[in-house]
Amino acid sequence: MTNGGSAKGEVAVIGGGIAGLSAAVFLAEKGYRIRLYEASPKLGGRAYSFFDKDKGRFFDNGQHLLAGWYKDTIRYLKIIGSYDMLEFQERLRIDYLEKGQGMLSLSSTGLKPPANLLTGLLRFKGFDLKEKMKLFNLRKIMKNEAGTDGITAEDLLEAHGQSGNLRKYFWDPFILAVFNTEPRNVAASLLTDLLSGSMADSRGFTLVLPGKDLNKVFIEPAEHFLLDRNCEIHKSTRITGYDMDERMNYLTTDDTKMIFAEYYISALPFFGFSDVFGNRFGSGSEKLRTSSIVSVHLFLKHRIAGLPGDDLGMAGLIGTRTQWLFRKSDDHLSLVISGSDALGVTKMKNEEIAAMCISELASCLKGFEADNVSDFRVIKEKRATFIPDTESIKHRPSQRTEADNFFIAGDWTDTGLPSTIEGAVRSASVCAMMIDENSK
C-alpha cells in the first residue's frame, strides 16, 4: 500500500511508545508521510512484551487494564485492526478478596449512568446504611460546584463524607488503579473530570483487558499498518537535540545526522523530554515525580479449582500491599502492586516481594497454599507513571507549542487524564488533528 499519491506533508515523530505510534497511525491514515525515531531497539515504550527464555513465552512488562472510557484507544485499535483482541466486561464488576471475609462483589446495574454505578454501590454488601446514604453525594462530587483549584482527591472525598468502607472498597482501590498513587497525591480536578467523562456513557466504567500480549494488541499491528503505508520506522535511533538554521528547525540524532521535516511531534516520556529539548516549549517535565508499579507472576504446581475472579478473571485484594489478582490460566496468576515505591515494595528484593505476595494471597484466597508455587517472576517498572498532584498538573504542557510546526504528545501532556494509555493516545489524537488543521 502507498500514501495514495497524497501531497500531505512529512512528519517526524520522536519516540515509538503508544503516543508516538498512535500519532503516526492517525496521520498515516490521512496520507501524511511519517518518519518515526525510537531510541531503543523495540517499540512500545512503557507498554511492551518481552520473551522469557526459561519459560519459553512472552510476558507483558505489567498488566494493563483499560476501561470503557478509553475512546481514543478504541479508535486507534480499530484503525490498526486489533480491536477484536480486547475483552470487555458487560457491566462493571469487581470481586474483592479480604482476609477473614467471604468474597464481596461490586457490580453496576443496567440503568442509565450515573444510576447504574450508584445502584450497584447501594447494593454492595460491604457498605453499611450510613455509608450508603453518603453515596448520594456522588453527583455533587462529579459536579464539583465548590471548585477544585489546589485541592486533592483526598480533600474532595473528605468534603463529601466519603470515608470508612466507601474509601476501603471503592475510592482507594479505584484511585490507586487509575492514578497509580494515593488520593492525597491526586489533583481533585482530574478525578472529577474522569468521573464525569466515564459517566457520560453507560459502559464508561466497565473494565477492559487486552486479550493477548501487549505487543500483539498495541504494537505489532501499528508497526505493520505504518510499514504498509511506506512510513519509515527507525529503531535504535536516539534523537539528541533540536535546533534551528536560518530557514528551518531540525532534529539531530546520536550519529549526528540532521533531520528536517515539515512537522515534528515529540512523543518522548516526561523523564526524557528535557534531555533533548531542555526547558523549551514551556514544559516542566523535569518537575513531574515518578511512581512505580511492581508485577508478580506466580506459577502453580497444581491448578486451584474455582479460582475467584469476574468474567475478566480478575479480583481486587483488600488490606494487603498486593492489590489485584489476574487469573492468566489455572496454573498462572499475575499480581499487581501499584504505587509500589510509596508502599516500600519497589526497593525490596524480588524474592522478598514474591514471598510477601504469596503470603498475602494465602491469607485471603481460599485453596491457595504457599507450597503450591513452583516459580515466580517479578517485574519492577520504576518510572511507570507520573504523580498527578496539584503542583504537577501545572507543568503538563499543551500539545501545541510556540513553534507552529512542533507538537508534544505523551501521557504526561495536558490531556486532563491520568498517566495512561488513553492519555497517550488522546494526546496523539490532538497533535494529529492540529497538524491536519494547519495543513489546510
Ligand SMILES: Cc1cc2nc3c(=O)[nH]c(=O)nc-3n(C[C@H](O)[C@H](O)[C@H](O)COP(=O)(O)OP(=O)(O)OC[C@H]3O[C@@H](n4cnc5c(N)ncnc54)[C@H](O)[C@@H]3O)c2cc1C
Ligand atoms: C507496569 C505498568 C503498568 C501500567 N498499567 C497501565 C494500565 O493498567 N492502564 C493504562 O492505561 N496505563 C498503564 N500504564 C501506563 C502506560 O503504559 C503509559 O501511560 C503509556 O504506555 C505511555 O506511553 P507514551 O507513548 O506516552 O510514553 P512511553 O511509553 O514512555 O514512550 C516514549 C518512547 O520514547 C522513546 N524515547 C525516549 N527517549 C528518546 C529519544 N531521545 N529519541 C527517540 N526515542 C526516545 C522511549 O524509548 C519510548 O519508546 C502502565 C505502565 C506500566 C509501566
